[in-house]
Amino acid sequence: MLPPRRLTKRRLIASATAAAAIATGIIVTGQANGLPTNMLSSDKADSANAEAVADTIPLTLKNNSGRDEPVHVYVIGTELASGTQGYADESGAFHAWPGGGAPPIPAPDASFEGPKNGETKTIQLPKFSGRVYFSYGDKLEFQLAEGGLVQPAVQNESDPNHDKLFNWTEYTLNDSGLWLNSTQVDMFSAPYSVGLTSGDGSTKETGKLKPGGYKAVIDGLKEQGGGWENLVQTREDGTPLRVLAPGHATGNGSLPGDVLDDYINRVWEKYQNEELTVTPFKEEPDTKFTGKVNGDKMDFTDGSGQVVTSFEKPDSDSVFGCYKKLDAPNDKVRGPISRTLCAALNRGTLLTNNQQPDADNSGFYQDKVTNHYARLVHGQMEDGKAYAFAFDDVGAQESLVHDGAPKDATISLEPFE
Structure with missing residues (x-):
């Protein structure tokens, strides 16, 4: 069941106790930033679904990217049963993060190997509110502050993950079902789609770009001008890494602060x-x-x-x-x-x-x-749905799949075209 007044993704603001990590990344405290966050405290689980939703469900990772680099996968977030932050391995087993430091200290390597190009891999997705990260080539670097996990903040050029190609999806799996979405709230990067199989056997999918859509978003912003072209971040060899969301771009000065x-x-x-x-x-x-x-x-x-x-x-x-x-x-x-x-x-x-x-x-x-970023991202999605800003679910425009008793879920890594 969908919560009647579901608030959507918001920027997570670091607490004063984690001030030393603000410049590095996003602090995940308490309720992690899965979807929807308010379900963790205010929505009662449906008793029928509580019996139907297992502690873990199968998540199939499909690599249709066309890229030969190894894929590294991370399942991180808050374990809903305990309210503890940590990560899951391929079997869905939970591992709590150790204590952090000030300044932040390196987090344990929570990655596991993803599927090679043209292959699939099935893991177990636990009852979390959190994220599934995937990176191409290089592993990601996470840190632990006293207030919790510090996640990548690529709007900061000094972030150790700035020059890495990666993306993430957000999800909540609890006794009321699964909410799984693609997100562009922070950036548009390595393309992927999400899906699930419902309890009745039907399937749902969203977040899939039109043919040529990845390149069209990047080229569209370059052609827009007026500072919008500065949202595109590339490697030294010219390979696009990502498109920053405009809020981050105004924050670092690459997009004029008076653009709207x-x-x-x-x-x-x-x-x-x-x-x-x-x-x-x-x-x-x-x-x-x-x-x-x-x-x-x-x-x-x-x-x-x-x-x-x-x-x-x-x-x-x-x-x-x-x-x-x-x-x-x-x-x-x-x-x-x-x-x-x-x-x-x-x-x-x-x-x-x-x-x-x-x-x-x-x-x-x-x-x-x-918001030309949101315009282009929505315009290149096959179903027109996206999470291009925090409240993009107003009017049901968000790229979200949900089911109260899901059989399984999928994340498909799509071509860079």
Whole structure:
């Protein structure tokens, strides 16, 4: 069962105790960043599914990449039964991380060999909330800080994994089923798709690029100009390694920090004289909030006319990251409004539709000032689905497969074409 108000991927902010590791990577503390994170604490398991979902399920890794380098695979995250961070081996057995340090210390090698090009390999996927990493050629370097695991942060040129070719998928497997997604929230890199076999024997797949889609995203950003070409990171020999998500690019200065300001200013001007209606819960059509700009803030009122929350005019980074001035707590008012507003600002639909969220994706990314990274990534997916920013699941645009009683799962490494 899908949780009724599922909050999506958010940037994980390092705690003060792990400040020394902020420049290196993302600190995974407590609930790891699987999907969906709020299920770990607020959603009760369905009793029927609890019996149906085994402690591990088969995960078949398929290598259709066309590359000859060895593939290294990692299954890391939080063991849901204990709440302990660690990693799993090929059999699905859990291994807790040892204690970290300040500065961070090297983590144990959690990798195992993946399938060779043209081959498959089946492992056991445990009840985790976490990630499955895969790298080509070189192994990844993970570190342990006092606050938890430090994961790769390739927006930082000094990160030891910056010049390595890798990617990851995110998942949660618990008593209520499996949620497995492809993600481009941080970067677009080594292409892959995800899938599963449902309890009824049907199959689901998402995240697969169109033929030529990998190259089309890279070339499209290079042709866009205006700083968008700087999102593409390459090796010294010119081989593309990845495309950074625009939030990281504004953070390191490779994309202008005001790249969305023109659109944001036009939105704020429009809603000085008009009202924006947000209906954040599809299953609750009568729950509506009305937004109107008052000075530099957009105030939202409930059905009684009382102001329930306000948003300062966001900057581009707030929009790309769905945080800072668009912070979205896990509540029933500000969070749902913020995620709807953030999705609309990324997709460029607020000037054409004052009823949000917009269910018609034909109008997405049509303004000349928009999230061109998300535009290109979505445009090159076979099913149009992607996780190109944190709240890309608003309106069910995300690249996610889910089943309450999955038989198995797949991760397919796709061609670099």
